[in-house]
Amino acid sequence: SSVQLGDIVELQEGTVSNTISRSKGKLFADVTGTVTSKDITKASAEVEQKIKDLELPKGIEIGVSGVTADMEEAFTQLALAMLAAIAIVYFILVVTFGEGLAPFAILFSLPFTVIGSLVALWLANETISVSAMMGMLMLIGIVVTNAIVLVDRIIHMEREGMKMRDAILEAGATRLRPILMTAIATI
Template identity: 30%
Template sequence: MRIKLSLFGPIIKYGGEQENELENYPSLAKALIVGVVLIFFILLFQFKKPGFALLIMTTMPLSLLGAGIGLWLTGYPFGLTSFLGIMSLMGIVVRNGIILIDYAEELRNKEGMSIKEAALASGRRRMRPIFLTSFAAAIGVVPMIMSGSTLWGPLGSVVCFGLLVSMILTLYVLPVLYYRLFRKS
């Protein structure tokens, strides 16, 4: 409950957890945008080409689908910890894209493969490391989901399902996008 004084007398407003969360969302959204921009510049520094940085960043929206499915399946509401889970998920799924694209570029430069061959080979060759790391991280947050906690359950749900869905989509979508975007170079 808040009491404000105005010219017309005191104003009483009732709030709660939802009001507090709504006050935090604008600053968290700014932090998310700053994080995404920083990730872009780190990728740009690593790969030296904006096309590669943007290609790897396409894994971020793929994780949002899984996060939404996870919240829907587990019945947890979207809240502050869900938002924090999405922020951490963005950094985790970018790693999968880096693993895939970096290996494809290595195959092109060192092995002399074509774009199509490198895309297919990197998808096949890096499937196991991407699967194992993503699956292990997803299983690691299952106790958070099973706890029934309104604080940690949504975060675990977002990370678990976001990782699993983005892992599958990354392994299929990213090599195709890599081929489609760079086949003329």
Template identity: 30%
Template sequence: KEGVVLGRVADFKRRIGPKAIERKDRKPIVIITAQYKEKGLRKIMEDIKAKMADFSLPAGYVWSLGEEFKRYERAEAESRFGLILAIILIYLIMASLFESYIHPLTIMLTIPFAFTGVAIVFFLADLPLDSLSRLGLLLLCGLVVNNAIVLIDYINRLRRSGMDKYDAIVKGGRDRLRPILMTSFTTIFGLLPMTLPLLIPVLYGPFEGREKIWAPVGLVVISGLFTSTILTLIIMPTIYSLIDDLGRWMKKLFAIA
């Protein structure tokens, strides 16, 4: 049998087209991918949705975000749950050790102090709070309470020895100032090299990659720990006194009732 030359029954034209026709649910699809550097995935999702809201597709065409975005949303929900669970567990552990519900609440206020510092630094640096940054928030929750534990526990021991509350607060702040600063700043300087790809990017230009991935984690811990340390030393004694007075007032109230 003689073959038929394809050129006799078809015309050939060179043009741009897909390498393969992909399908999902028996419908042809086109997948568009891109690499991003400056913006976080959350910001990109918002930009895409805003653009597509004003874009009218022909009849029969639809669009949707890909699996990468869906995985990101799942990871975001899981990290929020993990953060809430970590805060609850930290409180329960401290409540059992202090045998008090009031003093652990005082210590837990260092977490909002830390998150405030993280929010300010990331806003000023115009950095997205991505999944690795949220991992840094989890680490931060366990770190920032340590300074307040050292301070509050020492004040309580002074009061149990018979010292007046206000004298114990003053002495506790003075005696624990150096240990708290030493502990915090050794951690901060230890994590500083991790943030160098963000702080001094020119040094890491030729090696931009894995080094930059973990930089937001270090920046979260450093900014949060620095802020919480300063605020713990300045504000925490006052908060301790106010919450302690509130606890005594509530005990008297329930005793009268």
């Protein structure tokens, strides 16, 4: 099935230079466009889907560059930064707490952070963007800080002889207000 160019873009007549371009020994043509919507990610995804649906003749290739390629690279770098931050935080917590179980409990809260962020984006009818990913990275820092405060209190109460369940309940009750105040002030 073929897709008419007018189905995916608004066509306007104009003049362009009539040069033949080559890259790596192959002829190529630039097709440019300007995204007029606020949601560049969605527009780029729609264009890429239309491109995937095309049945191209043999030897014809399509590549995407510009803002779309830059956004994909930024997403990749932010995802790697998130993973690196989580790994670094885990190792620092292992050294700080002297064990691996407490830091694991702290990091166990991170998937809920990402899920909550995605739900908030969905409720706000927003898409995942570079700024949303940066916000998630900052939120991970806030959640880890709050979890450290809570777990540290639980460990201290256990060392004082409290049972695990009682220590968790007591730490939750005594640290809830400071954690909420810190989180709200940070946000």
